[in-house]
Amino acid sequence: MVVSGLNLIKHLISSPTGFTGVVILIFLLSLSVYGLLFVPITAYSQWNNPLYWIDYPKTAAPSWTNVGLGPKLFEHMILNANVANITTSYIEGIRTISHRYSINIQADSFPNDFMFTYSAKYNAIPPVILINVLRPDGEKFDLFYSALPASQGFNNTYSERIFSTDKIVKQNLAQYKTLVNWDVNLINPQTMLFSELNKLEPLKGDYHFSLTFFLFDNTSTIENSGIILGGNTFGLMGTDDLRRDLAIGIILGSPVALFIGLTVSTISVTIGLIYGVISGYRGKRTDESMMRVNDIFYALPALPLLIILSITFGRSIFLIAGFLIIFGWVGTAKIIRSLALQIRTFQYVEAAKFMGQSDLRIIFKHIIPQLLPLTFASMAIAVPSAILGEAALSFLGLGDPSIPTWGQILHEANSADAAARGIWWWILPPGLMIAITGLAFYLIGNTLDSFANPLKNYFRRV
């Protein structure tokens, strides 16, 4: 009986453990496909570039933690010209472009900071920018008024960020000190902007920010503008200390983990299969010496040597896969060898031998097909250890620096003392992802194993 592929899949889906494994695997695959298709490729290459993530909040919790009772934390807001109400008017012959943002704030805490961004294209005469805000209580604060710097050349595009701690912003806010009844401390200008007048508490309601640009010639244009209100919660999984969106990190990590797991297990189990079959089939001296080599690899401590290897030869993801293969084939070779020793004595193999078939042909035609189902099971079971191995290396800081992996996210979390600081959203998801990936393959492998177990199949037919 040769086990067909279709049979194998049927059996896999019909058993509850195998089914669970397949479901998790499909989830991971779709996550990987989603990541590869929809997450911008720049997020991959820019993962370690802090400038790319500058609009995001620092160490913000997942936004769903806000749901429920208790005070609501301020949710991070990133708004740009797409959502702004843009109007153009002529005031005394000057073209005026106004970007108006309406923001409804219902949080029980202040934002951490606020930031305005704009980018303008102009020639000889620089435009002038005026930023003001109309608060829910009807007060109007002018925040910023300044000319853009002199043009550097023809059609110069100038982009800037105005932070809440900007000197001009603070000076402007200081004018309104007399309006409020509490001690104003302009180290935190956002409290002044978003507080009620008679007590230091967040003022809820609609805020109307407007960024008005005065343009003095016809060729000048405003390319973009934006408002960022720094909050304590963000997105599905929050952000880390370097402001990176952890949801993107988790999504980008899954194709990498699947790649590592599948390549390493496939190649190392194939090597183990061939090695074991040759050793078991040849027997005698060949077997003895090949098994001694196997013993030596078995006695090598994997992790310390992996560390040395990646320090000596480099840290690319392909090299790491290669290192894991070096230690991955040993166990399979041993199991396959013991089975090949038995199959060798089966009558059809001996018949083939008497018919004068070459050793190579016997191995590939008669022995390996018998071992294939078990090989697939071993491949699935080998995946978790490969993923754990890569994660361990990344965790020690020896991962591929150019791609985000779950292990690396955990490495950074550990370096930043996330556990002792209680930043659970930085630790929990990557570890869970590593675990469920391992679990999926382990369940699939176990189911295949119970189906392809030589004790059940081979012995019944002898």
Added chain:
Amino acid sequence: MILVLFVTLLVTILLLGPPLDKILLENIRTQVVDQVNESNLKFQNPSERQSYVDKQVTYRTSILGLNEPWYSPSKLYTRFISTMTLDLGKSHFFTTDAGSSNVRDIIFEKVPKTLLLFTSSTIIVTVIGILLGSFVAARSGSIWDKINSIFAIFSNSFPSWWVAMIMIFLFAFTLQIFPARATPTTPPSDPLYLINLVYHMLLPLITITFVSFGAWAYIVRYFLINILKEDYISAKRTIGISKKRILYSHALRNAAPPIATSVALGLAASFGGSIIVEAVFDWPGMGKLYYDAIGVLDIPIIIGLTYISTLIFIVTIFIIDISYAFFDPRVKTF
């Protein structure tokens, strides 16, 4: 067995080759520069001094055979000896408590701490694993059995160092029972040092135990159930020997050899893991040193640690192989 041990060390050292060469070269250079500084040699200009130093370095390298290709016997020999004796020069970043920056001193200061944590956790896990495993084996198919199997599968899929981080979050941040850093706060001379050390060791210990006892119990259960099906066990039952006695003394004794083998495998896996767990907890052992040394790429320390951990690992496997012969008199290792 001894041969395997030897070859393993040789392979390790071969792998360590290139960085080791760099270290030896660097050591020679510092030696030469020190000598030139101390001697009364006078030079016309810096370039003359530089050429003198270079000449001396090339001379000494050729004496030690460092300029030869990697397979030359003399070079292998030098390398082998310098690694075996941990003669790896000075660390660039680390010192012992006493202030020595010699790699050997630094590593020897850390080894006992690692052995303390690793052996104590192994002993605890062994005891719990055997007791729980036989408890479950006697009730195979019960709810306890199922819980144990599921727990074993789950605890195998989680990286132990991740569980360590979760433990810190739970016990150090949320409940505030244990300290987040496992480095003892009192100096070794203090009379309360031992208590402090044990207190700081508890959380890492609990973590390592928690992560590995499930798989352990699962292995014990697996082999015990196979043995409990044997005829001689049923024979003993009919004679009227109590169930407990059969389980703990007869069955367990016969299941010991395969269990011992699986332990070797398990220890191999958990050793690597507990190195990283140490780093997470800041336990002042080899793992922490490893983590820090990798952070600043202090190659001499990393090589020394690799060598020592390989040695510990091989010795552990060796001891288990011998104990195999003790459990199963039919097997003679030598």
